[in-house]
Amino acid sequence: MHADIVVLPGDGIGPEVTAAAVDVLQAVARRYSHRFTLHEHLIGGAAIDATGTPLPDATLAAARDADAVLLGAVGGPKWSDPNAAVRPEQGLLAIRKALGLYANLRPTRPHSAAIGASPIKPHLLAGVDLLVVRELTGGIYFGERTRTETSASDLCSYTVAEIERVVRRACLLARGRRGHVTSVDKANVLETSRLWRDVATRIARDEFPDITLEHQLVDSMAMHLLSKPRAFDVIVTENMFGDILTDEASMLAGSLGLLPSASLGDGSVGMYEPIHGSAPDIAGQGIANPYGTILSAALLLRYSLGLSMEAGCIEQAVDSALEDGVFSADLAAGGDARSTREVTAAVLERIETTC
Ligand code: ATP
Ligand code: MG
Numbered sequence: 001m002h003a004d005i006v007v008l009p010g011d012g013i014g015p016e017v018t019a020a021a022v023d024v025l026q027a028v029a030r031r032y033s034h035r036f037t038l039h040e041h042l043i044g045g046a047a048i049d050a051t052g053t054p055l056p057d058a059t060l061a062a063a064r065d066a067d068a069v070l071l072g073a074v075g076g077p078k079w080s081d082p083n084a085a086v087r088p089e090q091g092l093l094a095i096r097k098a099l100g101l102y103a104n105l106r107p108t109r110p111h112s113a114a115i116g117a118s119p120i121k122p123h124l125l126a127g128v129d130l131l132v133v134r135e136l137t138g139g140i141y142f143g144e145r146t147r148t149e150t151s152a153s154d155l156c157s158y159t160v161a162e163i164e165r166v167v168r169r170a171c172l173l174a175r176g177r178r179g180h181v182t183s184v185d186k187a188n189v190l191e192t193s194r195l196w197r198d199v200a201t202r203i204a205r206d207e208f209p210d211i212t213l214e215h216q217l218v219d220s221m222a223m224h225l226l227s228k229p230r231a232f233d234v235i236v237t238e239n240m241f242g243d244i245l246t247d248e249a250s251m252l253a254g255s256l257g258l259l260p261s262a263s264l265g266d267g268s269v270g271m272y273e274p275i276h277g278s279a280p281d282i283a284g285q286g287i288a289n290p291y292g293t294i295l296s297a298a299l300l301l302r303y304s305l306g307l308s309m310e311a312g313c314i315e316q317a318v319d320s321a322l323e324d325g326v327f328s329a330d331l332a333a334g335g336d337a338r339s340t341r342e343v344t345a346a347v348l349e350r351i352e353t354t355c
Pocket of ligand 1: 276279281282288
């Protein structure tokens with residue numbers, strides 16, 4: 001097949017890790033006789049420096065026309081003045097909104113070879129395979145804000161339609177997995193959570209009789225995620241709860257650098273990025289862990305291009321490299337650490353030979 005993929009390297013280690021993922025995508029294209037045309041554009045601080053805005057019109061236009069978007073990371077100390085008129089992160093929020101990306105997917109599957117890097121006890125981690133689906137466009141992060149001398153408020157609101165679409169997406173994803181969805185809310189206190197629970201219950205009952213739905217309160221979920229992570233399959237939750245729980249879940253896998261994400265809407269364009277940030281402390285040194293971005297490229301193939309076999313090939317190649325101890329510095333714990341390019345080369349070699 002032919003696909004147009006927009007690549008947004010962004011800032012810090014973004015260009016280093018997207019270069020790795022691009023090499024992997026090209027290797028998959030060769031291996032399976034596809035043609036991926038890659039279009040590189042500016043976003044974040046790099047875009048501010050070049051054009052004065054974190055999301056140039058040309059970038060958004062290209063993203064709208066593309067089949068999928070692969071993003072590195074945005075931000076860094078150079079642009080971090082809180083009083084600055086434009087900030088790199090605005091580019092990210094703006095592109096997510098413009099593309100209508102309302103579901104953020106973060107799969108977490110601790111790899112046996114990397115389990116030692118996790119602060120959680122190994123016996124709790126074996127066999128963990130979960131997918132958090134975080135609502136991305138509503139809730140308290142987008143509500144009206146007020147501030148006076150003596151008080152402040154943030155409004156949390158959700159519509160039925162916003163809840164329906166993300167719960168439906170979670171249930172569909174569960175169908176391709178173990179058929180279990182945990183909906184997380186705070187329905188004992190919050191009205192938005194009571195609405196969330198009602199809608200989730202109705203969608204699962206009326207449209208997904210094959211799916212088992214359970215409800216958890218966010219506070220006990222925070223505990224269960226660490227004490228019995230194997231009990232979960234798909235977890236669906238609102239924006240802020242998802243923000244917090246996904247960072248917590250990332251610790252199950254050992255390193256931020258390993259984890260991919262996908263942001264999906266109802267349109268066909270999805271955006272794929274590692275969950276880590278721009279890591280300014282190690283930028284430019286060639287030591288960043290590229291696995292998270294390489295695995296994001298696998299999600300791109302699976303969710304935007306429908307190429308499951310090719311996605312599986314990348315995931316197998318990554319598993320095999322980790323199995324063989326191909327560790328970047330964040331995973332090596334003082335042992336033998338490979339550079340970004342060496343890790344990438346190990347994955348490329350396995351794509352040629354193992355799939
Ligand atoms: P953001 O606000 O953009 O999410 P952050 O403040 O959460 O950023 P990161 O940029 O993700 O921070 O970095 C957190 C720490 O993890 C840093 O010490 C960084 O060097 C390390 N880190 C992040 N990503 C990687 C990676 N791919 N490889 C190696 N180390 C990484
Ligand atoms: Mg962060």
